[in-house]
Amino acid sequence: MAVPADPAVPAVELVGVTKRFGSVLANDGIDLAVAKGEVHAVVGENGAGKSTLMSVLYGLHRPDAGHVLREGRRLRLRSPADAIACGLGMVHQRFRLFPDLTVAENIVIGAEPVRRGAVDRAAARRAVEELGERYGLRADPRARVGDLPVGVRQRVEILRALYRGAEVLILDEPTAVLTPGEASRLFEVLRTITATGASVLLVTHKLGEVLAAGDRVTVLRQGRVTGRFRTADTSADELVQAMIGRSLSSLEHRRDGGGPASGAYALEVRDLNVRDRDGVARLTGVSFGVRPGEIVGIAGVAGSGQRELIDTVTGLRTPGPGDSGEVLLGGATARRGREPGVAYVPEDRHGRGTAADMSLAENLLMGDQRATGRRTLPRAAVRARARDLVERFSISAASVDAPISALSGGNAQKAVLARELSRHTPVIVVEEPTQGVDVGAQERIHTLLAEARDRGQAVLLQSSELSELRLLADRVLVMFEGRVVAELNGATATEAALGHAMTGATP
Numbered sequence: 001m002a003v004p005a006d007p008a009v010p011a012v013e014l015v016g017v018t019k020r021f022g023s024v025l026a027n028d029g030i031d032l033a034v035a036k037g038e039v040h041a042v043v044g045e046n047g048a049g050k051s052t053l054m055s056v057l058y059g060l061h062r063p064d065a066g067h068v069l070r071e072g073r074r075l076r077l078r079s080p081a082d083a084i085a086c087g088l089g090m091v092h093q094r095f096r097l098f099p100d101l102t103v104a105e106n107i108v109i110g111a112e113p114v115r116r117g118a119v120d121r122a123a124a125r126r127a128v129e130e131l132g133e134r135y136g137l138r139a140d141p142r143a144r145v146g147d148l149p150v151g152v153r154q155r156v157e158i159l160r161a162l163y164r165g166a167e168v169l170i171l172d173e174p175t176a177v178l179t180p181g182e183a184s185r186l187f188e189v190l191r192t193i194t195a196t197g198a199s200v201l202l203v204t205h206k207l208g209e210v211l212a213a214g215d216r217v218t219v220l221r222q223g224r225v226t227g228r229f230r231t232a233d234t235s236a237d238e239l240v241q242a243m244i245g246r247s248l249s250s251l252e253h254r255r256d257g258g259g260p261a262s263g264a265y266a267l268e269v270r271d272l273n274v275r276d277r278d279g280v281a282r283l284t285g286v287s288f289g290v291r292p293g294e295i296v297g298i299a300g301v302a303g304s305g306q307r308e309l310i311d312t313v314t315g316l317r318t319p320g321p322g323d324s325g326e327v328l329l330g331g332a333t334a335r336r337g338r339e340p341g342v343a344y345v346p347e348d349r350h351g352r353g354t355a356a357d358m359s360l361a362e363n364l365l366m367g368d369q370r371a372t373g374r375r376t377l378p379r380a381a382v383r384a385r386a387r388d389l390v391e392r393f394s395i396s397a398a399s400v401d402a403p404i405s406a407l408s409g410g411n412a413q414k415a416v417l418a419r420e421l422s423r424h425t426p427v428i429v430v431e432e433p434t435q436g437v438d439v440g441a442q443e444r445i446h447t448l449l450a451e452a453r454d455r456g457q458a459v460l461l462q463s464s465e466l467s468e469l470r471l472l473a474d475r476v477l478v479m480f481e482g483r484v485v486a487e488l489n490g491a492t493a494t495e496a497a498l499g500h501a502m503t504g505a506t507p
C-alpha cells in the first residue's frame with residue numbers, strides 16, 4: 001500500500017551545491033528547498049548563478065560538490081533523462097520544439113503512445129486534450145507548432161513536461177518573451193499546476209512577478225544565497241537589497257528643464273507601406289519622426305508591425321515589390337542596406353546582436369572597422385578599447401578574450417549596448433533593451449539611454465515593458481495591425497491607456 005507523502009518533506013532540495021567553470025565559482029554551497037505545491041522564485045543579478053543551479057537540478061551540469069534530494073531521497077543525475085525519470089521538468093527559454101511537427105507530436109515525442117507497434121496518434125491527441133483540460137492549458141493538438149505565437153509555444157513546452165510526469169517544473173525566465181497578457185495567463189496556469197501538489201521553480205528578473213506569483217523566494221548573489229523570504233512578508237526594495245547590496249536610486253530620467261526637443265527630424269518615416277511575401281499588408285501608412293534629443297517609444301502587442309518597421313528603418317529589410325514610402329535620415333533619403341548612421345540594439349542579442357564564437361573584445365568592436373576605414377585593427381588596440389567599454393558600461397566578464405557566449409544574458413546585452421551607444425550615431429534604434437536583464441543593469445541601461453538622448457541622439461525605443469516606455473519615452477506610438485493607432489505622451493499616459501490603445505480600441 002502506498003504511504004501518503006509527508007507534506008513537510010520538500011518536493012526537491014538542493015544541498016550544498018557548488019559548481020565551478022574554470023576560475024568562475026558559479027554556485028557556492030547553495031541550499032534551496034522547494035515545498036510541494038509552491039511556486040518558488042529564484043532571483044539575482046545577471047551572472048548570480050541562477051541558470052547554473054537550475055541546470056544542476058535538471059541534470060545538465062554535474063555539481064563539483066553537493067547533491068539533490070527528491071522527496072528526501074538522494075538522486076544521481078547524470079543527464080536530463082535521469083531528471084525527467086525523477087519527475088523533474090524544465091522549460092527552456094529558447095524553446096526546443098520542432099516547428100514542422102504538430103502540437104501533439106511535439107508533446108509526445110520520445111514517449112509516444114503505441115498501439116499495435118505503431119504510434120497511436122489519436123491517443124496522443126486525446127492525452128494532449130486531457131492535460132490541457134486539467135491544467136487550463138489550451139492548445140490545438142493538430143496545429144503546426146511553427147504557426148503558433150510564442151505564448152502558445154511555451155504552453156506546448158509546459159505540456160510536454162507535464163506529459164512526462166513532471167511534478168517539479170523549472171521555468172527559467174519564462175516571461176521574458178511573453179506579452180503582459182500572456183504572462184498573466186501563464187501565472188494562472190502555474191496556479192492550477194501547483195494546486196495539484198506539483199511545484200514550480202521560477203527564475204525571473206521581474207520582481208513584480210515574484211511578489212504576485214511566488215510563494216517564497218530565494219535570492220542569489222555571486223553564487224551564494226543572500227536572502228530567503230516569503231513573498232507575503234517582503235517587498236521589491238528588500239529583494240533588491242539582497243540582490244545587489246543597495247537600494248535602487250529612484251529613477252528620474254526625464255529631461256530637466258530642457259523641454260521637448262524641437263527642430264528637424266534626425267529620423268523620419270513617411271507613409272511606409274510594407275507587404276510580406278504573401279502580399280499581406282504588414283505596415284500601412286506609417287509616418288512619424290524622431291528629433292535629436294528625443295526618445296520615441298513603440299508599443300504594441302507582438303506582431304503589430306514593430307519587426308517590419310524596425311527592419312525597414314535599420315535597412316535590414318530588402319524592400320519587396322509591394323513596399324512604398326520613405327525613410328529619411330537627417331533629411332536625406334536613407335540608402336539601401338545597413339545604414340552607418342543608425343546604431344541598432346536588436347532584441348535577439350544572441351543572433352543578430354553578437355557573433356557567438358567571437359570574443360567579447362571582437363564583439364565590442366564589430367562595425368568599428370568601418371568607422372576607421374581599416375579592415376583589421378591592431379590586436380592591442382582592440383583589447384584596450386574593449387577594456388575601456390567593459391569598465392564604462394560595467395560589463396562583468398572573466399576576460400575580454402573570452403567568447404561572448406560565456407557571458408550571462410544581461411552582460412551580453414550590456415555589451416551590445418556599449419558597442420552601439422559608443423558609436424555616437426545620430427540615430428539609435430533599440431529593441432527590448434532590458435529583456436532578461438537584472439534590476440541593477442536595467443537602471444544602468446535606462447541611464448545610458450537617457451544620456452544618449454541628452455547628448456542629442458534620436459532614440460527609437462521598442463519595448464513591451466510599458467513602465468520602461470513611460471519612464472523614458474517623450475512620445476509613445478502605439479501600433480496595431482501594422483498601423484500607428486495612437487500617439488501618447490510618455491510622461492502622462494497611464495499603463496491602462498497604453499494597454500487600451502494596444503488592443504486597437506479607439507479612445
Ligand SMILES: Nc1ncnc2c1ncn2[C@@H]1O[C@H](COP(=O)(O)OP(=O)(O)OP(=O)(O)O)[C@@H](O)[C@H]1O
Binds near residue numbers: 051410411
Ligand atoms: N558553460 C559555462 N562556461 C563558462 N562559464 C559559465 C558557463 N555557464 C555559466 N557560466 C558563468 O557562471 C556564472 C553564472 O552564470 P549563470 O548563467 O548561472 O547566471 P544567471 O544568474 O543565470 O544570469 P542571467 O540572469 O544573466 O541569466 C557567470 O559568471 C557565467 O559567466
Ligand SMILES: [Mg+2]
Binds near residue numbers: 050051052409
Ligand atoms: Mg540565466
